[in-house]
Amino acid sequence: MLRRVFGYADFRGEQAAVVEHLVAGNDCLVLMPTGAGKSLCYQVPALLREGTGIVVSPLIALMQDQVEALEQLGVRAAYLNSSLSGEAAAAVEARLLAGDLDLLYVAPERLLTDRFLRLLERTHVALFAIDEAHCVSQWGHDFRPEYRELNLLHERWPQVPRIALTATADAPTRREIAERLGLDEARQFITSFDRPNIRYRVQLKDNARRQLLDFLAAHRGDAGIVYCLSRRKVEETAEYLSAQGLTALPYHAGLDAGVRAANQRRFLREDGVVMCATIAFGMGIDKPDVRFVAHLDLPKSLEGYYQETGRAGRDGEPAEAWLCYGLGDMVMLRQMIENSEAGEERRWLERRKLDVLLGYCESTRCRRQTLLAAFGEDYPRACGNCDNCLEPPRTWDATVAAQKAMSCVYRTGQRFGVTHLVDVLTGSENDRIRQLGHDQLSTYGIGTELDARQWKGVFRQLVAMGLLEVDVEGHGSLRLTDASRPVLKGGQSVHLREESVRKREKGARAARGGGAPAPMSLDAADQPVFEALRQLRAELAREQSVPAYVIFHDATLRAIAERRPGTLDALGQVSGVGAAKLERYGEQVLAALRDAETA
The missing domain is CATH 1.10.10.10 (Winged helix-like DNA-binding domain superfamily/Winged helix DNA-binding domain)
Structure with a gap:
């Protein structure tokens, strides 16, 4: 199934064990970092088990992303959310009742309605997948109260296996997920939280806009996210970057819904767009080729910071997480905590989380060691891929x-x-x-x-x-x-x-400041072939109004450019080329290869 549908020769890490456990009808709680392939852990079992896999997902963007990608693979997938017209929603429900869906994505609010629960009673359910399961924790950074009612799935369908998945949960949050969802007896699969392809950098504020521009000089043409604490700062930063010649768009909850949706669509479907956003943007965004995440203000917690930086480099290729902060950020966040209407217990927890984050920022030890220690993971050596390792502070x-x-x-x-x-x-x-x-x-x-x-x-x-x-x-x-x-x-x-003074240097090379991580490189002879394949991918994506990466990831195009397969069988052996994509695009890819080689 993995080879034929998804085009991969082997599972990664714990994926195979999770799949076998779930296919056998058992419950599980899965903690894997972003980009480690959590989705496959329920998608493959949903295809192997009889019936429809029901996926609880918190955001419309995530559902649309996943469904578009699955449809490219020939999987019968759909979603039900508020973006659909009544007629379109009725058509999806009819497919569900007819057994014509392998996977159905649904928001927790809709799933919990009496109407949808009655619909499920007339459906053969293969499994329940609860994605972004950390949303169940009231102490977490993305709390969604509806998630706390999802234990009724086990009460009403005790024979249907469940899988809860998250990329960010410390030990207390894991315990709360298990307790709230009735997964105390479920097997837990916990993999390393490390994202080795991400380079972490922290910089003190000293003309933050100029510092951001210097950082972005090493990422010209890259897709990325710049997080700001306030809506006003989001808009001002997007205007500033646009004036500097970058394609920068704003995103926050105060924008018109149509503008928000249009900006998100451009970020997903165009190359090189920089999204300036509050943390309202990002959860569930499945864009694999985000090359950087920059924080222009201090985040609220190390857990939130990990979640936000995890949106970079989902494709496993080099990416960068850059944080710029100062004392003013600390003062403002403490004021926000004390002025909130939360109870004293909650405020105490928020203060503690902020202290942990400040400790990370000021630490002189390896960033990765400090970050992973917050999740109870011991990283045994200096990573060699953070600012403190590359340029040890005095x-x-x-x-x-x-x-x-x-x-x-x-x-x-x-x-x-x-x-x-x-x-x-x-x-x-x-x-x-x-x-x-x-x-x-x-x-x-x-x-x-x-x-x-x-x-x-x-x-x-x-x-x-x-x-x-x-x-x-x-x-x-x-x-x-x-x-x-x-x-x-x-x-x-x-x-x-020591307070170091970083001199402003000219050019993208200097702006790397000791090195933005080098992108995956191709031999000079293969680069034109890769670009030709990217052009074909862009044309196919435009024709279907889908993001380019759901056609093929960059890594797949790079492998094709290097291997130059001459037949459909040879092309089908490239990682990321499954049966449906081979049938749909194989001849066009081979033609593009022939044209590039004779150009």
Whole structure:
């Protein structure tokens, strides 16, 4: 089935074990990183078992993506969601009742209606697949209350096997998924959370727009996502990048639904589009060739950051995750937490998650080790594919500087933010300092050995270490914590990372800053053939109004360009060329190869 329908010779990782377990009629909980092939874990069993596989999916875009790709493979697939007219929905329901569907994707809200449940009672169900299962957790980053009612599937159809899948769930979230969905006895398949093809970089804000543009210089022509915290910033960033000659589009929940849908369609179907978005965009987006994910603001949690960066490099080829943040981000997120209407338990959890994320940003150890440790996974060595591995940060004994900084916080009454504190330490002679009498303090002018940028770095890192905290009710002022006492008394030393100044260099090569990951390369003789195949793929995609990648992935085209198959049988041996695609496109691909070779 894998070879004939999907065109792959072998399963990857735990896929085969999951498929066998589910085909045998057993329940399972599957945790695999984005791009590891979770969908195959239920798609193959749905084709092997009698009846229709029902897939619970949270987003319209995800359903449409999956169904378009399956139809290209010759699989009888459909979806039911609010984008369909009444007539179209009725046609899908008729196919379901007639047993004319292998897979049906449905949103949890529709699945839970009495009408749809009655429809299922008249259907032979092969299995239930609950995708994005982390949505069941009220402590997670994508909580969907409807997911908590999906345990009724087991109550009403106890004989039908279920598979719950997610790419992001720490141990507490896994326990909650199992408990809420009645999967306590289900076998759990947990693979490594590592995405080895993604290069992680974190950069301190210093003219963030310019830094973003420098980063994007290494990704000209690549598809990517730029995440911003606010809707206004999304639109301003898209306008700025467009003015710089990039194809950049905005996406957030406040945009007109038609504009949102059109922008998403362009991102999926065109090459080289940069989507500037809030986190409303991305979950379930199945575009495999996203080459970068950039965060222009600090995300809300390390779990959310992992989920968002995981949208890069789903095809397994080199990709990059870039994060730019500063102290202002920390203050704003803490204010958002404290001003939320959530209960104290929830706010405590959000504060803890933010602290973990800050620890990741300020860490001097391998990013991958820090990231995977948050999911309970031990990464035994430095990865060699993050900024801290490629350009190891230098640290310095900052004990005296920390004592000066914290003393200044105390002497000024724990009522001021970083800018004022830095002015006091560096002996600034502005009117406000004189009016407040802070030029008479013992800490006035005692920090001239560091410049303002370096002092800001000291304060930011002290907050990240928990030695200072942001008083959100005091408009971002800093105050001491219990942990600061041993440092002030000289009983504990403090080591901080040096604040490096990255010079702006010209050209895409310099903007790689030690290297955006090199794309998969072809021999010079094969490159024109690859481009000819891409052109054919684009024409086929336009004719059918589908994204180019559902025709063939880049990796498949690259393999065809390298191997130059001369017959349909030889073409059918290339990974990603299944029986339906061979029949539909085989002759055109061979003709394109012949034309390219004689050009």
